[in-house]
Amino acid sequence: MLEAFVAPKSVAVIGASRDPTKLGYGVLSNIIKSGFKGKVYPINPNAEEILGLKCYPSILSVPDEVDLAVIVIPAHLVLQAAEECGKKGVKGLIVISAGFKEVGKEGLEREKKLVEIARRYGFRVLGPNVLGLIDTVIPLNASFAASMALPGSIAFMSQSGALCTSVLDMSLVEGIGFSRFVSLGNKADLNEVDFLELWEEDPNTRVIAAYLEGVADGQRFLETARRVTRTKPILAIKAGTTGAGARAVSSHTGTLAGSERAYEAAFKQSGIIRARSVQDLFDLAIGFARQPLLEKNAIAIITNAGGPGIMAVDACERAGLGVASLSPETMAFLRENLPPAASILNPVDVLGDALAERYALALEAILKDQNVGGVLVILTPQVMTQVEETAEAVGRIASRYSKPVLASFMGRATTEKGARILREYRIPNYDVPERAVAVFKAMWEYRQWLRKPLPEYPTFDFDVETIRRTIDQARKEGRLLLGDAEARAILEACGIRGPRTALARTPEEAVAIAEEIGFPVAMKIASPDIIHKTDIGGVRLNIQNPSEVRDAFDLLVYRATRYMPDATIWGCQVQQMVRGGREVIVGMSRDPQFGPLVMFGLGGIYVEILKDVAFRIAPISREEAEEMLNEIKSIQLLKGVRGQPPGDLKAVVDVILRVARLVVDFPEIVEMDINPLMVLEEGKGAMAVDMRITLSP
Secondary structure, X not given: OOHHHHOOOEEEEEOXXXXXXXXXXXXXXXXXXXXXXXXXXXXXXXXXXXOOEEOEOOXXXXXXXXXXXXXXXXXXXXXXXXXXXXXXXXXXXXEOOOOOHHHOHHHHHHHHHHHHHHHHHXXXXXXXXOOEEEEOOOOEEEEOOOOOOEEEEEEEEEOOHHHHHHHHHHHHHHOOEEEEXXXXXXXXXXXXXXXXXXXXXXXXXXXXEEEEOOOOOHHHHHHHHHHHOOOOOEEEEEOOOOOOOOOOOOOHHHHHOOHHHHHHHHHHHHOOEEOXXXXXXXXXXXXXXXXXXXXXXXXXXXXXXXXXXXXHHHXXXXXXXXXXXXXXXHHHHHHHHOOOOOEXXXXXXXXXXXXXXXXXXXXXXXXXXXXXXXXXXXEOOOOOOOHHHHHHHHHHHHOOOOOOEEEEEOOOOOOHHHHHHHHHOOOOEOOOHHHHHHHHHHHHHHHHHHHOOOOOOOOOOOOHHHHHHHHHHHHHOOOOEEOHHHHHHHHHHOOOOOOOEEEEOOHHHHHHHHHHHOOOEEEEEEOOOOOOHHHHOOEXXXXXXXXXHHHHHHHHHHHXXXXXXXXXXXXXXXXXXXXXXXXXXXXXXXXXXXXXXXXEEEOOOHHHHHOOEEEEEOOOOHHHHHHHHHHOOOHHHHHOOOOOOOEOHHHHHHHHHHHHHHHXXXXXXXXXXXXXXXXXXXXXXXEEOOEEEEEOO
């Protein structure tokens, strides 16, 4: 379906110009200079010839078939041109022209009509408001970029056209090559998922890099990325996340969720490697494109200076990377062949006077060592250092092994020629060791992702009728916030255990329930309108006798009617006191892009203070739920510290999985919290003590 964008036999430029200062001239010139082997048709009713090519007044007057059309005309003329492209049978359209939804309501309507035309005629649209498309495989430069990209194996897409030009300019200096280079623009039709699918099986692409400001379809993006990352790495910058998810919410989960949390979870669950800057993105892209992956978490470091070697070791430890223990045979060889003052431990310090031969000897020995997964070669320029010869030796030796080798030839003026030689051997070079270590870290994380089994999402035998009846009744009454008893009924229908509880409408009923449950009991105001009960003093604990039950009932109702006089009061919940246990929270907030975002963290009042929480997008596998537990910093409190017995973590995982299944099966649930979920001792389960559920309008 996207053949016109990756293998066009002919290209038309609608809006081609004879004026070198116009975009229409620049785009046509770029196509010609890029070496495109197909036919090129300039379209301009006011010219007979442009850049030596015959010009046509309309695409309809071109005598041959046209696969791809590039539109570079004012926005108000684009729809007519698109209509003519449809009649001509064009299969792909690149709309460089701006003036669509980015300029307001009128532009949005124009963009919608453009998509309608595309759907009617069956062609696809890249843009509008794009830099264009560059392809070094075809080759084709259908853009107004100042230069053609270097050939390589990185496919890059960006929602920012300006960033595209900056990245392209940087790549020419750094020697970074691309297979495909796409500006997404407004994404009226084609979006990031279409290009992930297109590049998934592309033999010319080894790495996919992306600058994203948002995704069009979160669930489709997640499913596609999860599949694509099984064959090649996806590296991404996600911009515009801070504060973007702010909205009016009633649950703790909704308060702590948001765009940033959702994208972080989506990237983790799909195997996408997240970069925090453009520099990070291309550090990673170069590493993945030019070197094999780490097979073992064991990094060896060769250096001619002690300080940078120590910095590299520190960086490895901070990144969770192992520093390789060299084998006795390797250390014996190095001891025999390096100067007495050299360090034969890892990092291997070949000393400041090391020439290329000494580097080569150490690198060969270390790459042969079965204990080593990858090697970082650090060089600082001394007066006797053979920069170019050392680069030649590193490249030559590394090419004979299937282990990743990264270089950090520190400095710039003295080491630049060596860096160019390393590039020729496809050895990435980073000016400080920490950047190289960050690449090794990403390689190891990606290796672990590839070794993960495909996720399996558990199913449960829920009491669907009870859940549906409870939700429908609340909606029938015009309520979106479910009361405690209703939320409890839904959780019990999901198999999530809670303490014995009953609703009392009078003080006498409360006493009878308390005596049946057994003292001590807890009491809470029961109202669909009062969400945070403790804020109005609507909870009493450790009630010991009937007299205290009556007093508590009257007090809770009085406080509720005083502080919230318009609230519907059902009475009070009388609840079994849960002894012991540790408080955690399990909740969900429905993200606009990705859907149900499930949260786990330390519960009670601490969730808002510490914000020590983990998120995943439902559905969730058992492995992902276990990862959520281990992500929070306070997990040791649940595993048992200072003589305390461990909590029942298996029960917590079970609750997370049941909540995830519930909110997938019932999309009308937009927010929910179980807070606290009391985690009892190992083997004794967990109890949902307090909960709230919010429905969609």
